[in-house]
Each structure stands twice: as C-alpha cells, then as structure tokens.
Amino acid sequence: MVLPATSTLCNVFTFLLAGSPIFYSAAPRGSCANCCGIREREDIKFMLYTRRNRHTAQLLHLNDDGRLAQSNFNFNYPLAIYLHGFSESATGERQSSQELKDAFLRRGNHNVILIDWSAMTAVPWYSNSVENLPITARYIARFLRYLVGRGYSAKHIHLIGFSLGAEVAGFAGKQLQEWGIKLPRITALDPALPLFEGNSSNRRLSPSDARFVDVIHTDGGILGNPTAMGHADFYPNGGRPLQPGCARQEIANNRWLGILIGCSHQRAWEYFVESIAQPRGFPAKRCEPSVTFGVCRDGGNGLAFMGMGADPRLRGKFYLETNGAKPFGRNSRSQAIVSLAPQLPIAYKLPPIASRPTVQSQSQSPSVNQYGPAGQDPLQEEDENNSIDSSSLT
Template identity: 75%
Template sequence: MVSGYVVLQMYSFIDFSQLPYQSASGSPIFYSPTPRGYCSNCCEINERDDIKFMLYTRDNPFKTQYLYLSDERRLRKSNFNFNYPLAIYLHGFSESATGEKQSSQELKDAFLKRGNYNVILIDWSAMTAVPWYTNAVDNMNVVARYVARFIRFLVMQGYPVQRVHLIGFSLGAEVAGFIGKQLQEWGINLKRITGLDPALPLFDDNSSNRRLKPSDAYFVDVIHTDGGILGNPEAMGHVDFYPNGGHALQPGCARQEIANNRWLGILVGCSHQRAWEYFIESIRYPLAFEANRCEPSKLFGICQHDGNGKAYMGMGADRRLRGKYFLDTNDETPYGRNALGRVLKLSSAVLIALPLKYSSNVTTTTTTATGDATQVTDTLIDVISTITAATRQRQKQQPQEREQRKDLTEWYDSHGYNDYGVAWNSLVSISKTHVKMET
C-alpha cells in the first residue's frame, strides 16, 4: 500500500492555486496561500467567523440558517426543532461545508430525505485548507472546544443531549473525539459518535488524549476505508467496520478516477472518501451493508467468516455491537450489497497492495479486473512520476510548505511507516507477474 507520507508529499507541494484539482467526489479542493492558527506566519483565528454552524431542516433544505454560540434569540427564530433528532457533521481536511458534491451537503440531503432532522454542518474550512495539514491538526483543540461549547449551549436551552449524533470524516472524526472528551469534562456525554475513516497522519497511540476512542461517547462506531494511507487502520470505537478490508484501493476507485481524469484521486481521495459515501448510503438504506464479525487472516484484508455475529454498518449499526466487522461492497452505487433488496455483481477494480508498515518488500496480491490491469498500473507510475517532478519544483519555491513536509516525514519515520523511496520502489516493482486477470 502506498504510504501516507508519499501521498502527503505529493499533496503538499502541488500548486492548487494554479491547477483545477478536484477531490475524488469532483468537488473543488479548498486552498489557502497562508495557514490559520497561532504560528508566526499564520492568520489569526476568529472563532465566530472561522467556525460556522449551518442549520438545515426540511423547512429549509437548501437555504442555510446560521446559528451562533450563545445567541438564544437567533436559535429560537430559526427552524431548529427541539423535538427532532440532531445530526452534527464535521468535514475533513481540504473540504468545505458549502458547494455541490461536498460530503457535508450530501450527508445533509440524505438525512432530510430520511425524515425530520435538524442537521448542523460545521464549516471550519478556513482552518483545513491545503496544504496546511499540520496547522489543521494544531487547530483541532480550538475547533473542538468551540463546537463543544455550542452543544452545551443547546443542552442549556433544553435540547436533550441523547438526541445528538456527532459525525466526523477524516480529521473531522478526530475532532469529534476531542469534542466528546471536552463535553465530558462538563458532565455531558454524547449518545453516539460516528468516525468516518479517522485521519492517520500525526495521530498515533501516544496521542490518545486527542484521537477518537470508545470512551468519547456512549456508542462510538467507525468505518475504515483507507487504512495506512490517509485513514487510521487501528480499531478506535466500540465497533469498527472494515469494508473490503478497510484499505485502498476500494472497489471501483481506479476505474472511477481514470474515467474522470482525476489521477491524483486514485491515491489521495477515492478510497478515503468511500467512508462518507458508504455512510450516506446507509442513511437511506440502513440494512444495505451487512457485515460479519471475524478476524482477518494473515493476508491483510481477507476475512475468514465464522457465520456468526451479523451486523449492519453505518446508520443501522446496533448500539450493542462490539469488536471488528468485515464486509464486501459493490464497486459503484448502490455500494451496499443489500441496497434496494438486491445484490449487484462486483466488477473489481485494480488493487495494488504495497507495504504498510515495517517492511521494504513488495506485498503482492491477486488482482481481478475488467480491463487491462497492467496498463492501468503503468499509467499510474507515469502519473506519479509527473506529480513527483512537480512536487520537487514546488518544494524549492515554498519554504513554509517544505516545513510541513519535514514535520510529516519525521512523524512517519518515527512510527515505522514507509519512507518515500521504499514506497516508490515498491510501486515501480509491480509488473505483469503481480497481476492475475480474471474474466
């Protein structure tokens, strides 16, 4: 598996201000020429302006109503209904809560189609802009405390905390855990937190005081889709789901990104974003993702089903679930193999398995494809070569961004993840002998 360091190296030095890069969902990547925070070269954070609470209900499914901390008058004049459940969503790095094809907007639409909900989208895009990842991590506690204060404000106004469902994607999932911890200091315990592929870079066992963990709410469920690259593969909740093994490439990603000419998305976006895509589908179809509790074999991601402990991933997850669950998905929507009461035939994407940890050897895997898998692999290598050349040029021009790369490099090296050279050599070493075509 390509190491997260390789991805973030490419991600950090591409000039997003000049190129029309898109995420795997087709949404624009949010870019800023300067970071937000409290560093010497940072723009100062203004919590009221930089952390927005965007309310949607069935009475205003498209028109945003902005709520503010401690503003009781605005809350009472809004469409916020104290009798409806509340879903709060925190987007990830490089995202925004506004605009089409954003995870925030799609999740909001799914909840409002499901029923009467209050949906509050947290827009903290000013602090999650590319390429300032380390600054975004540093800003987590500011965002978490401010959102926690807002939830406490709602509770003080009479809203039942047991109706709050906090959901976070990537870095937003880690912030959600921090929010749960902060609320507990005030005697408030959230009913449920859902983590969608919680972020890996700069998070490890030693940072458990800020990363998502089971004690952050009465029930914490986690979906892993990009383990070892941008997502953390470790179990972090009461129940952890690993669709298709929980790692890249998720089914359909290579074909989807190549078809849309989004080459960077093959490595950076698609598998990571599958987490929120799966969850959103589960809002509409709670029984779509049937999973089995079992332990993976020595080959990472292959599950030996024991036939017991069936459960459902996503919105329909049972609060009594504990442990790790595994399942397969379709490679296109509907992703759930029980969605719409039918199972769609899988047409597998090209899977490239590279070393994840503590190894410089190439890990091979049986790969199935509906097209020329070797050609796809060769094309990937060409694309990465082009991106690498661009990042090296970018590195010479941006000393601040180079410091971001240095911080991430030191973290990956200190935790045993592959450095750039190992992952690159592993990718180049893939040949036709590693690809088995299945018709």
C-alpha cells in the same frame, strides 16, 4: 494559534494531495487562511438545515438565544451534526457535507447542523489543522452544551465526522464529558492517518468518547487510520485501498492520482450517506482478524449492519464487501427506512428570553418519534405559513 514547523512528511503529503479529488477549493491555495489567529465565531460556523430550509442555511451562534428562537431548529427532532474533512467546505457541491445533509432530510424530520471549519482546514495547512483540533473541538462542545442548556436532550445528538473531522468529534466528546454530558453516538468516517500514526502524541478517537462509537475504515494506511478505535469498527473490502470501482471512476474522470489517493478515502462518507436511506443496505459479519490486515481468521460470523443501521450494542471488528458503484450496499432490497434510534419524546422548550409564534401548535402533539408527531407523514411536515424566512438568518 499553534504554528509548528511543517514536517517533511506533511509537505510531501500536501503536495501529493493537492491534485486529488478530495482536495476541493475550500480557500484560495497559498492563502493565509490557517496562518493567523483563530476567530472562533467567524472560522467555525454552525449551519442549520431542516426540511423547511433545505437549501439555504440558517447560521446559529453560541449563546445567541434570539437567533436560535427565530430559526427552524425544532426541539422535537433529532440532531445530526457533521464535520467535514481537510480541504472541504460545508457548502461545496457533491462534497460530503451537502450530500449527508440531503440524505438526512430525505429520511425524515431532522435538525442537521453542518460545521463549516474550512478556514482552518485549507490547503496546504494540514499540520496546523491537526494542531488546532482541540481548539475547534472545544468550541463545538461549548455550542452543544449551550443547546443542552436551552432544553435540547443530549440523548438525540449524533455527532459525525470525516477524516480530520472524525478526530475533532472525539475531542468534542471528551470535552463534553468533562462537563457531565456524554453523547449517545459518534460516527467516525475513515479517521485521518497522517500525523496520527503509531505513538503520535495527538489524542485519538476512542470508545470512551460516546456511549457508542462506530468507525468506517476505507483507506487504511494511506489517508485513513486502520487502527480499531471504536466500539464497532467496520472494514468494507478489507478497509484499505483500492475500494471497488475507484480505478474505473478516477480513470473515467482523468484523475490518475485519485486512483491511489482520495477515492478510497471518500468512500467512507459515500457508504454512510447511502446507509442513511438504506440502514440495512450494508450487512457485515463480525471478524476475528488474522495476521493479514483485513482478512478474517475464521471467515466471520454474527450479522450486523454498517452505517446508520449499526446497533449500538455492537462490539468488535466487522468485515463486509460492497459494490463498485451506486448502490454500494450489497443488500439493496431493503427499501423502507428503518429507524433503530430510541423512540423517545423530547419536550419542546425555548430559550427563556425568546418567543416564537409557532410554539403552541407544535407543542400540542401528543407524542413524538424519530420523524415527528405520531401519525404524521414526514413528507407533509412542511408548513409554508409557519416557515421562518431563512434569508433573515444567513
């Protein structure tokens, strides 16, 4: 593990944020969670959720065929894989991971894998977390290569990351391409700014990391990086603090520091989570930036949608305004879930050494779309008789 001297900037950054709303107790403060050697299997956990185990995670491990076969992972369903930010955990209530997981499972049949790397992102070890991004990313890339090697189509992997997690997603995308695998989509939610400023030697997320890289900027210049780094970069409310409603929200919760630090940053994942159910809830216009950050030179043109509904053909910078409270999206009339993902079947395959009693019934489906076999109501997908006991894999 790399142990650089913590800079003065990082010390100040950590001290200020210790009381902000984004700094949850991922590990005991002052602990040595990030001072010791990395144990990849213990420190980077792959937590699987499906509509059969919405509330209890099934742990998957790299190269563990038996565990994969016994889990509820379904080779017919798309995969959303998510990386939380600094100081968070994948299991924290009302944090980004659980909110995103719940939104995807309400949307339809998905494999949702939350990556819990909280042991490596605990307060106050921010600079160490940054130094260890490549290690984390390589392990995640190995896990995704393992799934692809067992028959899962890379075309249906959507890698999503918030803050530091967004940078890890970029590293993972680069690594996978070295192995001949290019992800179809990476969504970066307010990529982290501290220690990534200007000409930082830390590699950053870039459009080359996936076939489509979309970025949501909400806290530009504070915790979020305002630099355009995707095929499509969205700047809600100018992409900078204060995002609408943050002052009122933080004052109501007696979190005064959160007005300036935290609330605007987490708006990125809040907007995206809302867009999972409302793909057309955040209409945006293409923006030719002026010299003033976040202001369009020509007023904007060309309709697009931020978040889940972003068209992979989009290119450029996009500007939009949001509401100050839920629902955040200005276009709240779109109630139906509209999938813009390719409707391609995925052959049902299992590891060659494993078996599963439910394979026959699932493999008989004539066609598969975003939500499972054709004509099947997503809300009726759960079959208690065929469900795997989640407790056996935790």
